[in-house]
Amino acid sequence: MPSFRARTITKPIHSWAKKALPALSETEAEALAAGEVWWEKELFSGNPNWSKLHAVKAPKLSPEEQAFFDGPVQELCGMIDDWKINHETGDLPEEVWQFLRDKKFFGMIIPKEHGGLAFSAFAHSEIVRFISTRSVAAAVTVMVPNSLGPGELLHQFGTEEQKHHWLPRLADGRELPAFGLTSAEAGSDAGAMIDTGVICKGQWQGEEVLGIRLNWAKRYITLSPVCTVLGLAFQLRDPDHLLGDIEDIGITCALVPTDLDGVETGRRHIPSSTMFMNGPTTGTDVFIPLDHIIGGTEYAGKGWMMLMSALAAGRGISLPSMGCAAIALSAHTTGAYARIRQQFNLPIGKFGGVQERMGRLAADAYAMDAARHLTCAGLDEGRALSVISAIMKLHATFKMREALNDAMDVHSGKAVIDGPSNYLLPLYRAVPIGITVEGANIVTRSLIIFGQGSIRAHPHMLDNMFALQEPDDVVSLEKFDKSFWAHVGHTTKTMGRAFGRALTGGRFAPAPDAGAATPIYRQLARWSAAYALTADVLFLTLGGALKRKEMISGRMGDVLSEMYILSAALKRWEDEGRQEADLPVLRYAAARGLHRIQTALDEVVANMPARWAAWILRAITLPGATTRRPDDRLTEACSDLLYTPSAARYRITGRLHEGCHRDGVQLLNACFAKVSELAPVMKRLREARKTPQEALDAGLLSEADFARIEEMQTLVDQVIAVDEYSREDFAALFPAPSSDTPNTKEAAE
Numbered sequence: 001m002p003s004f005r006a007r008t009i010t011k012p013i014h015s016w017a018k019k020a021l022p023a024l025s026e027t028e029a030e031a032l033a034a035g036e037v038w039w040e041k042e043l044f045s046g047n048p049n050w051s052k053l054h055a056v057k058a059p060k061l062s063p064e065e066q067a068f069f070d071g072p073v074q075e076l077c078g079m080i081d082d083w084k085i086n087h088e089t090g091d092l093p094e095e096v097w098q099f100l101r102d103k104k105f106f107g108m109i110i111p112k113e114h115g116g117l118a119f120s121a122f123a124h125s126e127i128v129r130f131i132s133t134r135s136v137a138a139a140v141t142v143m144v145p146n147s148l149g150p151g152e153l154l155h156q157f158g159t160e161e162q163k164h165h166w167l168p169r170l171a172d173g174r175e176l177p178a179f180g181l182t183s184a185e186a187g188s189d190a191g192a193m194i195d196t197g198v199i200c201k202g203q204w205q206g207e208e209v210l211g212i213r214l215n216w217a218k219r220y221i222t223l224s225p226v227c228t229v230l231g232l233a234f235q236l237r238d239p240d241h242l243l244g245d246i247e248d249i250g251i252t253c254a255l256v257p258t259d260l261d262g263v264e265t266g267r268r269h270i271p272s273s274t275m276f277m278n279g280p281t282t283g284t285d286v287f288i289p290l291d292h293i294i295g296g297t298e299y300a301g302k303g304w305m306m307l308m309s310a311l312a313a314g315r316g317i318s319l320p321s322m323g324c325a326a327i328a329l330s331a332h333t334t335g336a337y338a339r340i341r342q343q344f345n346l347p348i349g350k351f352g353g354v355q356e357r358m359g360r361l362a363a364d365a366y367a368m369d370a371a372r373h374l375t376c377a378g379l380d381e382g383r384a385l386s387v388i389s390a391i392m393k394l395h396a397t398f399k400m401r402e403a404l405n406d407a408m409d410v411h412s413g414k415a416v417i418d419g420p421s422n423y424l425l426p427l428y429r430a431v432p433i434g435i436t437v438e439g440a441n442i443v444t445r446s447l448i449i450f451g452q453g454s455i456r457a458h459p460h461m462l463d464n465m466f467a468l469q470e471p472d473d474v475v476s477l478e479k480f481d482k483s484f485w486a487h488v489g490h491t492t493k494t495m496g497r498a499f500g501r502a503l504t505g506g507r508f509a510p511a512p513d514a515g516a517a518t519p520i521y522r523q524l525a526r527w528s529a530a531y532a533l534t535a536d537v538l539f540l541t542l543g544g545a546l547k548r549k550e551m552i553s554g555r556m557g558d559v560l561s562e563m564y565i566l567s568a569a570l571k572r573w574e575d576e577g578r579q580e581a582d583l584p585v586l587r588y589a590a591a592r593g594l595h596r597i598q599t600a601l602d603e604v605v606a607n608m609p610a611r612w613a614a615w616i617l618r619a620i621t622l623p624g625a626t627t628r629r630p631d632d633r634l635t636e637a638c639s640d641l642l643y644t645p646s647a648a649r650y651r652i653t654g655r656l657h658e659g660c661h662r663d664g665v666q667l668l669n670a671c672f673a674k675v676s677e678l679a680p681v682m683k684r685l686r687e688a689r690k691t692p693q694e695a696l697d698a699g700l701l702s703e704a705d706f707a708r709i710e711e712m713q714t715l716v717d718q719v720i721a722v723d724e725y726s727r728e729d730f731a732a733l734f735p736a737p738s739s740d741t742p743n744t745k746e747a748a749e
């Protein structure tokens with residue numbers, strides 16, 4: 001018998017909520033329950049417990065991982081000629097493929113007992129990040145088997161037999177995997193796929209067995225042209241009830257060897273002129289036995305849940321690592337180039353317009369890499385971080401685009417002209433790939449981050465939803481009564497906090513003693529309370545309709561993301577021993593992040609359909625123009641960090657330039673060192689209004705300094721030069737067109 005409170009007060013609310021919340025399908029419920037929440041839950045609570053953030057162990061490479069990084073990773077980068085891959089051969093050289101297999105690059109996440117390297121998420125990320133600065137094609141080739149794909153799915157869900165058979169073969173590259181989910185009909189809405197598997201009897205190795213007859217047409221599948229085993233997602237049906245009562249079993253994942261009759265792979269797409277292996281695959285009446293379902297028949301129909309949990313790790317590592325590589329490379333090269341390149345008789349890095357871009361680059365390089373570290377730390381604690389992974393995928397690739405745009409703008413013509421010495425264009429071309437794959441950014445921003453985050457990270461939302469889904473009305477009411485009143489208690493506390501902190505400008509909000517960074521913690525706690533209250537008001541006034549209000553949901557996702565990235569930057573500052581020199585980038589990241597949070601919440605309130613609620617919320621949380629974007633002095637200080645050789649510059653841009661250089665970066669670094677070293681001498685000459693020759697003749701310059709200036713000038717000339725081609729070389733690059741149509745099946749054969 002439900003309690004008196006449940007029968008009287010809760011009951012009408014329960015009936016209203018049941019109507020307001022659309023019924024969840026089993027697939028939706030499984031997907032929602034998949035994955036874990038972590039630090040974002042604290043941010044969502046309105047009162048983050050900072051000691052939990054500080055307790056996270058900063059990730060570090062083990063000696064074995066470090067040795068791999070210093071050995072095979074450097075060797076691999078030395079073997080790669082990215083220009084040749086993208087413009088001449090269209091593929092990695094055979095010896096690189098073999099090296100990747102021999103050194104087990106494809107088995108980084110496979111446990112040691114199955115022959116893999118069992119590396120941490122952080123090592124995986126460091127490796128992908130580093131290779132990305134050398135070649136996107138090579139980085140994608142390495143990242144895909146180690147993120148979403150048969151390896152990850154088998155590791156999490158495979159039967160013992162499947163693990164014993166497949167994992168050692170995947171680890172040493174005897175088998176090369178690809179994962180086929182996307183088809184022409186089903187892109188972002190992968191559940192809409194029409195690729196089918198029908199349970200039937202068929203011949204397998206000379207015997208009649210129960211299995212699945214598959215038909216599919218997938219596209220955009222990375223490694224598909226060369227894979228030997230395809231992890232395939234399809235809709236499984238059992239019309240003859242050979243497995244049981246259910247006819248439409250649902251999305252299922254199975255392993256399909258590509259040498260089976262009816263499988264077609266080999267055709268290629270050209271993804272944004274970046275020549276990793278990618279292409280379509282089709283299958284016509286391909287028969288596999290039931291034990292090829294990943295996890296066995298027990299997992300038939302559970303494909304969506306499997307994908308949701310397996311996506312988390314890969315999504316939090318692969319593209320974020322590539323994104324961070326691009327941001328760091330942009331910051332590193334732009335700082336150096338802005339010092340080397342002179343216009344109007346001054347290095348361009350002295351002009352405010354250029355400094356504006358460099359300030360942003362420095363802060364993004366610092367904050368996004370901090371978020372990468374924090375995410376890897378969470379993954380290495382064994383957590384399946386579904387919401388944080390989506391945040392990372394979206395923001396690392398979004399900021400990758402922003403950073404490359406800034407870097408391209410500052411480099412101007414130097415970066416526009418293509419050739420082996422152009423160190424920006426290969427990553428620039430890869431931007432749309434990063435934006436699109438593993439959940440396209442628009443849908444990730446507007447549907448996933450807040451959609452999933454609000455339900456999973458909210459302290460009571462999931463309990464409310466599961467209570468409402470209970471088929472038994474009495475049980476449903478009892479459960480809802482508990483979770484609803486806990487929710488009301490939480491909202492009441494949050495309201496008090498949000499109001500108090502808004503009134504006092506967050507001055508008394510809880511914060512650890514973090515020296516100069518303490519006020520940033522307080523501000524973040526202030527906006528966390530405002531965010532939690534805004535989310536509750538949205539649930540109350542919009543209910544299930546919130547799902548369709550993507551513009552509101554997108555802004556709420558932005559706030560959660562900004563809070564996550566900023567808290568990661570705070571943690572980085574703490575973990576790195578509160579480096580005084582890095583304070584400008586931390587302050588810049590804070591000012592910009594807090595301003596974005598405030599603006600996004602302001603816009604949410606301005607667009608809330610329930611105007612009465614919007615007015616109350618505005619009065620309580622005061623989302624007005626109180627925080628400002630970084631000021632000019634701060635921007636200049638951040639810009640200077642990239643412009644001047646220092647330990648801080650190295651910390652901000654990270655390990656990109658030791659022993660493994662994209663063509664052109666090595667030269668840039670050598671020139672940057674010379675230009676910086678001779679800066680005081682050049683300043684003297686500028687003030688004396690003399691050329692080096694005139695200064696030498698007037699006895700103002702020593703012979704030795706004159707020689708050093710000449711050496712520097714040669715390097716400067718080389719850096720500002722761009723690639724050019726003779727008529728013959730150009731004709732060799734672009735031979736006369738033949739009558740073949742390379743995208744047809746016949747041509748590929």
Ligand SMILES: Cc1cc2nc3c(=O)[nH]c(=O)nc-3n(C[C@H](O)[C@H](O)[C@H](O)COP(=O)(O)OP(=O)(O)OC[C@H]3O[C@@H](n4cnc5c(N)ncnc54)[C@H](O)[C@@H]3O)c2cc1C
Nearest residue numbers: 179180181182187188220221222271437438440441442443
């Ligand atoms: C280079 C490359 C490699 C890939 N590798 C693989 C692979 O290995 N395996 C695999 O299975 N797939 C792969 N994909 C497919 C990739 O995951 C899909 O391209 C992606 O899911 C988007 O699908 P789509 O391109 O059909 O875009 P669409 O789904 O048509 O989306 C178009 C636009 O609409 C937006 N959108 C869609 N729905 C919504 C919504 N509800 N709300 C807001 N916005 C929405 C999207 O964000 C996007 O911006 C790859 C794609 C590329 C380009």
